[in-house]
Amino acid sequence: KVLVTAGPTVEAIDPVRYITNHSSGKMGYEIAKAARIRGAEVTLISGPVSVKPFTGIDVLKVKSAVEMHDAVVQNAAEYDIIIKAAAVADYRPKNIAENKIKKGGAMSVELAENPDILKELGKNKRNAVLAGFCMETENLLKNAEKKLKAKNLDFIVANNLTAEGAGFKTDTNIVTILDKDGNKSVYDIMGKDEVAHIILDKCVKIMNKD
Ligand code: PMT
Secondary structure (H helix, E strand, C coil): CEEEEECECCEECCCCCEECCCCCCHHHHHHHHHHHHCCCCEEEEECCCCCCCCCCCEEEECCCHHHHHHHHHHHHHHCCEEEECCECCCEEECCCCCCCCCCCCCCCCCEEECCCHHHHHHHCCCCCEEEEEEEECCCHHHHHHHHHHHCCCCEEEEEECCCCCCCCCCCEECEEEEECCCCEEECCCEEHHHHHHHHHHHHHHHHHHC
16 A cells, blocks of 8 residues: 655735745656556545546645645555655645735745645654655755664655756656665666655665665
């Protein structure tokens, strides 16, 4: 059983406006599709995206990071493999205005921190395979190494958003995978569908080892 998160989260400022990011969901949806094709029972917890899920996948649609947190935490215990490709907002507006905020010169929005879903999963990982992503614009491997350890992951998929053909919205990605045994695999640019299979191959290898 495979649980995948995908897409952005959207954090409301008022009933009209929100904060989000450029995630299209493609990376996570390709992982869910690849897992389904390989015979897994797949649940996709997804922020608002326009990509369509592959057939036979259970899709839970969420909006905010808090909603994604609740959906993931409520379901996580049933899964053998959890892959977190979603671009979860680290912050949300501290207060959501009840009505549309009227214009009147400069406006500032105080932000509050969102729950770190992956970190929470890492705390009670059971023997599920837990894989996260690391999205950076600089110091990619240093940050990925830090997250790998801090969130108690089996491995982390690092992608540098500034690299041509990597990251948001593209059909391709350029990833480096670091695992908890200190192995590092650097991959050239390839389709997100191919990256998905590489990630799943790694999950299967870890499962067979345990
Ligand atoms: O969707 P696409 O357009 O195809 O773009 C793909 C992608 C760039 C979004 C994807 O490849 C990717 O990098 N996803 C992770 C984006 C992200 O949030 O990275 P991060 O380094 O900020 O977070 C690290 C990890 O912690 C991620 O697995 C994330 O899901 C998780 N996280 C982050 C914040 C938070 N509050 N809770 C989390 O669980």
